[in-house]
Amino acid sequence: MLRTKFLDYIHEQALFEADDKILLTVSGGIDSVVMSELFVKSNFKVAIAHCNFKLRGEESELDAVFVRVLAEKYALPYFEKSFDTEKYASQKKITIQEAARALRYQWFETLIKRQNFRYFATAHHFDDQIETFFINLYRGTGVKGLRGIQPKAGNCVRPLLFATRDEITAYARKQNLQFREDSSNRSDKYLRNRIRHTIIPAMESVKKDFRTGFQKTFELLTKTEIFINEEISRLRKKIILTDGELIKLPISELKNRSVTAFQLYEILKPYGFGMDAIMKIPETLDKTGKFFLSETHQLNIDRDFLIISPLGTENNETFYINVETKRIEKPVTMGFEKVKSPGAIKIIQDNHVAQLDFDKLEFPLILRKWKKGDVFVPLGMTGRKKVSDFFSDEKFALYKKQNTWLLTSGKNIVWIVGHRIDNRFKIVKNTKTIYKITLK
Amino acid sequence: MLRTKFLDYIHEQALFEADDKILLTVSGGIDSVVMSELFVKSNFKVAIAHCNFKLRGEESELDAVFVRVLAEKYALPYFEKSFDTEKYASQKKITIQEAARALRYQWFETLIKRQNFRYFATAHHFDDQIETFFINLYRGTGVKGLRGIQPKAGNCVRPLLFATRDEITAYARKQNLQFREDSSNRSDKYLRNRIRHTIIPAMESVKKDFRTGFQKTFELLTKTEIFINEEISRLRKKIILTDGELIKLPISELKNRSVTAFQLYEILKPYGFGMDAIMKIPETLDKTGKFFLSETHQLNIDRDFLIISPLGTENNETFYINVETKRIEKPVTMGFEKVKSPGAIKIIQDNHVAQLDFDKLEFPLILRKWKKGDVFVPLGMTGRKKVSDFFSDEKFALYKKQNTWLLTSGKNIVWIVGHRIDNRFKIVKNTKTIYKITLK
Structure with missing residues (x-):
């Protein structure tokens, strides 16, 4: 019965073709074990992949062993990878759950490409969708957060999305399937689990067949989302x-x-x-x-x-220009030359070129972005001026201000790159060596 | 505190101006009693209206008395109307709740116009919105069903929409307000009550501050609905x-x-x-x-x-044309004349005119729509033809078919009005009296 529904669902939703190679992502829990059984019984071309997130010590290792044995039982190709999930989470400043999700999807994507699978399959079921609905509702959400999980998204297919948790449990029992219990499922530590153990039973106690309403709602909201996305993408192109x-x-x-x-x-x-x-x-x-x-x-x-x-790290980035540097490509392309002064001052009327008095410079020069409090003496003036005022006077848009590089020497700004040099570093009559910078 | 929030909410949502006359719709329950108190304390210009739906016998009468006394206490103008809700529901084939809703909104609309009120106010509060959300979710719904109740819709304002049920209860207790308990609220007879007593506590037990998520969701979905409506109305105009x-x-x-x-x-x-x-x-x-x-x-x-x-009742309607009838206006305008035959047959080449042999007709004639199985003998033919085939041959669109009238005499169709008469009723050489029908 569940297998018939499973095949019907794959067909109805056009999840994949009968001869597509599918990578089954299996945690060892009841859902993914049932999914494996259904795929194998249906003679699809499959392999099994298991992520070891190393989050529950010995338990995690036993999960991996269990899935490996499952793959052997079915005589299926088996892929396994371990992750330092906690490290990844702290590096990326995300939660453990987000980290585990990111890591596994990245790996699955890589794996199916390398191993030539058409899709990877996850064992999300109907009640997962309802839980996700409530998680998002608790946070405050829009159509996207309420429209359920998509049966097919990119390279991921979810062929159990039609099944309720009870149907999956009943099938596992009937087929006498062994699976691993994730002890974290039993606790109410996570919002998802609290929803599973409190809200879903409450919804069901009010109306036994409460899933039909969800099903209709998911369908209508999915269509709504598609409509909104299309209209917005049209608007986006225009503006x-x-x-x-x-x-x-x-x-x-x-x-x-x-x-x-x-x-x-x-x-x-x-x-x-x-x-x-x-x-x-x-x-x-x-x-x-x-x-x-x-x-x-x-x-x-x-x-x-x-x-x-x-947002780059760029804003805090500094680039060094040594006395020998002839050219840099990052953050902008610039050439540097030392030219013996001809004696007479030859002004070059080009904002892309700066001519500075080499002997007044303190190397390495530093290229950096504007900081609050920056001041310089604009060419032709004697007093100091705030760089921010210079930007305002020049009617710099904010983004231009934020994307303008300053060339500094010691504590002094010598060039607002591409705009104005500092008066104190200009070439003068007795300049011996001209340091000529050309912005490409 | 609640009154400050109440005034802030009216202001923020621009529900009405301080000197607008507002009709308070008061059932006598805690919500509408609290609303009345807040309005009176805030010195707004108000009156009270109460509907007696006559659904709970003596209780309904006592509710009405209670609200009348409340209005007297506040020295406010008082309006009351009784409805035969059950009769209305059975006439309109709608539920009692739908009937009560329709009746009261109709009356409020009439009343504010007649009595020159700017708006009528209902005492819906925040938890009502959540209940409505779940009612619609159980049925299956879209954005409109999930976006909550609007604080202002047409002539209706809902100035308690910010308040939770608990806040209202606390205020009533603190102000020592008397109110009527609707016994039907206590039972789980209605889905709304089951949601109130089961789902809301469950939602709260998972996360105490669950209303914030709802609030955000309602806001975002309300904006989504406005967007969809605008795009659709643009499309509607185009097609x-x-x-x-x-x-x-x-x-x-x-x-x-x-x-x-x-x-x-x-x-x-x-x-x-x-x-x-x-x-x-x-x-x-x-x-x-x-x-x-x-x-x-x-x-x-x-x-x-x-x-x-x-859908009209029109499809089953029949219109009688007596022998004396000179003209009808309904369902279409037609004139009828009896003309002495000149002897020679003068065919009028106009589908809007039918010339029939008066003596062959059986009065009253009947005008009706096409029914399955209708046959006639089209002018110029001798065999019978199904009217539906005639429609098809003439490439009648379905709506044209459904909007075409047939003139019948006894069991026979004499004219497909505006299209073809029956051969058996045409005027012939020895016709004495021509019955001439002109479709205007």
Whole structure:
């Protein structure tokens, strides 16, 4: 019965073709053991992969042994990999669960490519979807967070998504299948487990057949999501300009089209901005200089554009230029020459070229971004000026300000690269050697 | 504290202005009693309205007395109306709860217009929204069913929507307010009550502050709904043609624009079609003749159009034409004359005019729609032909077929109105009196 439903579901959802090679991802728990049995009984071409996340000491090792033996029993190719999940989590500053998820999906993707599998299969079932629904609901969510798990996403297929936990348990019992109990499932440590043990029984006690409503809701919301994505992608094409690494949205376009906070939120989703931040944007379109941060990007409200730039480590990066350096490629391409001064001063009217008095420079020179408090003496002036004021006077957009490099010598700025040198380092009559820098 | 929140909420949501006249709809239960107290304490201009649905015998009467006394205590204008809710429900074939809802909203709308109120206020609170969320989830729903209750919709404002049930209870206790207990609230008879008593405590036991997630979700989904509605209304304008009572969607447009089932569902929502029916439409666009029914409308897949027509009782209606009838206006305008035959047959080449042999007719004539099995002898033929075949041969679209009237005499069809008379009733050489019918 479960196997018939399983085959029907694969067919209905067009998950894969009968002769596709499928990599089964098996933890050793009841769900993935049942999935393996169903695949093997149905004579699909499969192999088994197991991740050892090393999170539960001896238990983790026994899980791995169990799955290896399972693969042997079925005479299936077997792949296993161990991960230092805790280390990865702390490096990436994510939770253990997020780390385990990232690690396993990365490995599965690599594995299917290397081993020539068509898809990898996970054993998510219907009740997992309901749990995910509630997890997201507790956090506050939108359509995407409520529409359930997709049966097919990229290289991943989920052929047990039709089955309830009870159906899987009943099948395992009937087929007398052995599986590993994950002790962490029994505790209410994780929100998911608390939902599983409290909310699902409550939902069921109110209405035995509560899954039908979820099923309909998932279907309708999945369609809703597709609709929204299509409309947003159409809008995105109309209003997004890219400029190297920068994403630019012309403010005039946003205004003309009366783009709403919701539309902006959807457009900017790939850059990780939350609803709370985005909500404020439509009212602050005229407040040049406002900016918002996501985990991965920065959004600046500039004079004419919303500008989204990836957060690099770049902002704190410094690049050294030694006295022998002839050329650098990073962060920008520049050439460096020492030229004997001809005596007469020959000004080069090109912002891409800086001519400095070599003897006044202190090597190594350092290329870095603007910092608060930076001052310099602009060429032609005698007094010091804040670099930020210089930027303002020159009507630099915020992103330009953030992407402009400063060349420094000791504590002094010698060149706002591409814009203005410092008056104190200019070549003068008695300059012996000209240090000529050319920005390519 | 609750009153401060109440005033803040009214302000934030711009529910109404301080000097707007508001009609408070008061059942006598704790929520509406607290609402009344908050309004009165805040010196808004209010009156009280109470519906007696006569559903709980003596209890209903005591509720009405209670609210009347409450209005007297506050010295507020008081309006009361009794309804035969059960009768209304059975007449309209709706549930008692739906009937009560329809009756009260109708009355409130009338009342505020007549009494010159700006809005009527209901005492829905935050937990009501959560209950509604789950009711819809149990049934299967989309964004609209999950986005909560709107604080302001048409002439209705809901200024307690920010408050939890516990906050309302605490306020009532602190202010020592008297209120009526609706005994039906205590039973688990209704899904809403079962949700209130089972799901909400379960949600809270998993995470005390579970309402924050709901709040965020409601906000995001409300924005999502607005977005969808705007996109759909734009699409609707592009593809909907109206033709009298008929709504027509050109199939070529649906195909060119690759309109999805979801878009169709949203477009056709006002006509009450469910997702299940609409889902089938995109695949059946070429299956002329398919039709779908909603509670209020019929959707026909015609050669070139999807045609939506209101369901009338019209289809079963019959109209009588007596021998003296000179003119009818319903269901179509027609004139009837008896003309002495000039002897020679003068054929009138106009489908809007029928000339019949008066002496062959059996009065009253009857005008009715086509029924399965109808046959007639088309003018110029001798054999009988099915009316449905005649329709097909004439390439009648389904809606035209359904909107064509047949004039019958006894058991015979004498005229497919506006199209073809029956050969047996045509005027012949020895016709004495011509019965001339003119379709205006």
